[in-house]
Amino acid sequence: MAFTNEQLERYSRHILLKEVGAKGQKKLLNGKVLIIGAGGLGAPIALYLAAAGVGAIGIADLDTVDLSNLQRQVIHTTADIGKAKVQSAKETMQAINPDVQVNTYQIYVNAASIMDLIQDYDFIIDGTDNFAAKFLINDACVLQKKPFSHAGILRFGGQLMTYVPGEGPCYRCVFREPPPPDAIPTCRQAGVVGAMGGVIGSLQAMEAIKFLIGKGDLLTGKLLTYDALTMEFRRIKLPGRKDCAVCGEHPSITEPFDYEVPACDLKAEGESHENSPEL
Amino acid sequence: MDIKIDENLDITDVVCPVTFVKTKVALDELDDGQILAVRLNDGEPVQNVPRSVKEEGHQILKLLHNDDGTYTLLVKKVDDE
Amino acid sequence: MTIIVAGDKKEYAEGTTLAALIEKENIDSPQYVTVSLNDDFVESGAFADTVLKDGDNIEFLYFMGGGA
Numbered sequence: 001m002a003f004t005n006e007q008l009e010r011y012s013r014h015i016l017l018k019e020v021g022a023k024g025q026k027k028l029l030n031g032k033v034l035i036i037g038a039g040g041l042g043a044p045i046a047l048y049l050a051a052a053g054v055g056a057i058g059i060a061d062l063d064t065v066d067l068s069n070l071q072r073q074v075i076h077t078t079a080d081i082g083k084a085k086v087q088s089a090k091e092t093m094q095a096i097n098p099d100v101q102v103n104t105y106q107i108y109v110n111a112a113s114i115m116d117l118i119q120d121y122d123f124i125i126d127g128t129d130n131f132a133a134k135f136l137i138n139d140a141c142v143l144q145k146k147p148f149s150h151a152g153i154l155r156f157g158g159q160l161m162t163y164v165p166g167e168g169p170c171y172r173c174v175f176r177e178p179p180p181p182d183a184i185p186t187c188r189q190a191g192v193v194g195a196m197g198g199v200i201g202s203l204q205a206m207e208a209i210k211f212l213i214g215k216g217d218l219l220t221g222k223l224l225t226y227d228a229l230t231m232e233f234r235r236i237k238l239p240g241r242k243d244c245a246v247c248g249e250h251p252s253i254t255e256p257f258d259y260e261v262p263a264c265d266l267k268a269e270g271e272s273h274e275n276s277p278e279l
Numbered sequence: 280m281d282i283k284i285d286e287n288l289d290i291t292d293v294v295c296p297v298t299f300v301k302t303k304v305a306l307d308e309l310d311d312g313q314i315l316a317v318r319l320n321d322g323e324p325v326q327n328v329p330r331s332v333k334e335e336g337h338q339i340l341k342l343l344h345n346d347d348g349t350y351t352l353l354v355k356k357v358d359d360e
Numbered sequence: 361m362t363i364i365v366a367g368d369k370k371e372y373a374e375g376t377t378l379a380a381l382i383e384k385e386n387i388d389s390p391q392y393v394t395v396s397l398n399d400d401f402v403e404s405g406a407f408a409d410t411v412l413k414d415g416d417n418i419e420f421l422y423f424m425g426g427g428a
Contacts, residue, residue: 003304005293012300018335022307039428073428129428152424159424174401174421179392184423192426223421234367236419239399 007099011053024213025053029099031212034058034118036109036137037127038085040197041151041204043075045125048205050093050100054212057093058121060105061085072194109133111256114140123208124148127201129186131178132259138163138171140256142247147211149204149219153192154185156228158200161219161238162207168221173241173248178259199226282340282353285313290328291320291349298324299331302354306337311358314340318351325350361414378402378410378418387420394421 003011003022014020014028031054035042038061049057065073065080065088073085080088086104093102107113109128114136118124124146126137134150141148141163150171151160163170203224210216223236246253288305290298302317309315319328329339332354340353361374365385372381378397382390395402396419402410412418 005297008300008304009297012296015300015303016296022304037427041427069428127427129426131423131425134425134427152426154424154426157424159422174394175423179423179425183389183392184425186426188426188428190426197427236421237396237399238421239396239401241401 007053010097010099014052019215020213024215027212027214028053028209029055031123031208032056032058032121033123033125033208033212034060034121035125035127036060036133037129038063038073038075038089039069039127039129040072040153040192040194041201042125042127043073043089044198044201045127045205045208046075046089046093047096048202049208050097050102052205052209053097053099054208055099056101056103056121058103058105058117059086059089060107060109060117061089062106062108072192072197074194074198109136111136111258114256115144118144118146121146123211125204125208126150127204129188130261131184132261134171135178135259136256139246139253142170142172143254143256149207151200151204153196153200155190156193156196157226158196158228159223159225160200160203160207161223162211164211164218164220167218169238169240170244170247172246172253173244174223174238176241176245181260193228196228199228282314284316284353285309287316287318289318290324291318295323295327299328302328302332303335306332306335306354306356309356311356313356315354315356316351317354318345318349320349325352328352361412363412363415364417366418366420372412376412377408378412379407381412381418382407385420392423395419396421 011025014025015022033049033054035045038059046059063085065076065083065085067081075092076088084106086106090102090104093100118140124141126134128134145165147164149162207218210218221238223238225234242249286305290301305315319325329352333339336359337357338355340355343351345351361372362369363372387393391404398417
């Protein structure tokens with residue numbers, strides 16, 4: 001595949017980099033990344049990956065755009081209110097970069113759908129907002145040996161880690177089970193600064209890009225935490241867990257399953273919620 | 280000295296940074312030791328492109344002044360990977 | 361003795377247990393916090409019996425479930 005003059009100009013700032021170059025840009029153009037959740041994290045991820053020329057980007061979310069999303073979900077505009085988030089995201093991504101193929105999945109990602117969904121992608125990104133989805137994505141990716149980026153954001157904080165099969169612990173090694181429903185606050189109850197999605201989502205996009213071009217060190221075996229109030233980043237080493245229920249030596253989890261989503265995290269009247277079941 | 284040119288590239292129709300981007304992409308396609316001949320304009324391209332090529336670790340063999348006011352830069356690809 | 365708590369060097373009395381440290385450090389909802397000591401996770405049931413020693417490196421890993 002030869003670059004067109006337009007592509008050379010569009011991707012010039014990548015191609016100029018020694019670590020990317022023409023080869024790396026081709027890897028990006030041939031790369032396939034799935035983003036689960038088109039919300040606070042998913043929005044910047046989708047924008048940067050589309051701009052970077054990642055060839056095929058899947059985006060999964062059941063919801064429609066709501067006014068309360070616009071404080072942080074920068075891929076959607078006021079005119080998109082009521083539109084399916086995946087459609088709104090696709091339109092913005094293709095307006096930025098027509099090179100990119102955007103696959104939309106307006107579905108609730110659950111145990112029944114996730115294995116087929118992730119199958120065709122090189123790298124998966126968790127941009128969901130509830131523990132049930134985060135554990136489901138972890139388990140499915142471990143079972144299918146897919147690398148993925150996990151992240152969570154809340155108030156003025158955020159954290160992320162990257163799983164690569166055989167290269168470090170999974171999310172379940174660190175947090176064995178979801179906390180009981182409503183034990184830990186979510187953004188919906190506790191709030192979040194919109195820019196937090198930008199900070200952490202951009203870091204997730206960076207992990208996907210590094211994975212695709214095969215350069216640099218990923219956050220495997222590390223949890224990167226960010227506190228916006230103290231402006232402190234910390235990279236915490238994560239031990240593995242030999243008895244992990246999904247990636248350990250004798251796994252008890254051999255297929256994905258659904259946890260119950262806490263009642264207060266379910267879609268409320270007139271509100272929208274990433275990846276929540278339809279009620 | 281007789282230099283065997285493996286690939287030719289004309290960057291007189293583009294401006295910075297596409298001048299160097301095209302040169303870099305053309306070099307990426309070559310094997311270690313192959314020679315690229317780049318036709319480039321006077322001014323900014325002739326000042327910057329040879330320097331950037333050198334910074335990438337490739338070897339500049341010659342910079343020839345052509346009759347039409349353009350230059351031809353002969354670069355030997357150095358693949359250190 | 362000097363121990364490293366979430367990246368910061370701190371002085372604690374000899375014999376301090378992990379349970380006592382968690383109380384002193386005002387860790388919120390400790391039952392939902394994953395604790396790593398040097399290069400291993402410590403189960404919550406073992407906090408009271410885990411006696412810290414000089415140079416130990418303790419990290420607290422918190423659930424963060426938001427993203428939308």
